[in-house]
Amino acid sequence: MPELPEVETTARGLRDRLIGRRVVGVAGVDWPRMLPNASADAIATALAGRAVTQVDRRGKYLLLLFEAGLSLALHRKMSGNVLLLRIEEPAAAHTHFILRFSDGLDLRFVDARKFGRIHLFSSDVEREQFLDQRLGPEPLTDLDGAILGERLRGRRRAIKTLLLDQSVVAGVGNLYADEALWEARIHPERGADSLTRPELRRLAAAIKRVLELGIERRGTSFSDYLDADGAPGTNQDYLNVYGRAARPCPRCGTPVSRVRLGARSSHFCARCQRPVR
DNA sequence: CCACGATCCTGCTAGC
């Protein structure tokens, strides 16, 4: 499941090789729902002849910026991968979108579950509006205990549930939320507005830490995730609680608990992460 | 405004 570290790793892998390259066209679109705001033809027409000017990330969106203010925002949801391949490479199964560049390079969106989406924007303002409407602060640069407390004020739902809400904090998903809560020693079902100031500070720091470590390790390849070159990350070898139900907590040895919160599974240590303060 | 369940998809796994 690509979360912030996986999208960041992909963006870094693409940046140097895409900037300056010109789009020739779009190919391989077999699932129009993947393109919610522009047809394949419209994207091809808009981007043909334009060079990439920037490769960026906001939350879990991968952003490709082109000349003339055009841009694409790609969201991989759960199973999507964005791969850079030569045009002659055979298309992998579940390839649903190909952005073709002038010198024989393909950017391919491969997504078995078809949840991924690609949006076209015709100006920076339009794109930023779309993103800001959906996304809270960037955790690596714009988050601390006070800001997190502000975003959670008056919210009584479980802290874990709210960490998954992209309008609270951008980029955190199920895996890194569980890891951050473990790191901060906070029970996932704690009411968000019950967190003390020290807990908020710890949680903000823990979110940054697990995301930064995830980036250093080039992402977590727990299920489908691969980087732009098709290589897995290594963070799955360092997980403390996610996917480790019944295995010992690395801190205290207590078997890791697993509960359902809404439709999502949460992993935590019942000893290190007490339900009440 | 807030909470929360249903929905979209398909590959994989558990269970019979």
Next chain:
DNA sequence: TGCTAGCAGGATCGTG
């Protein structure tokens, strides 16, 4: 062995 039911999950939408 072969089948199917159920699970996994990010974001959005609809309902209370």
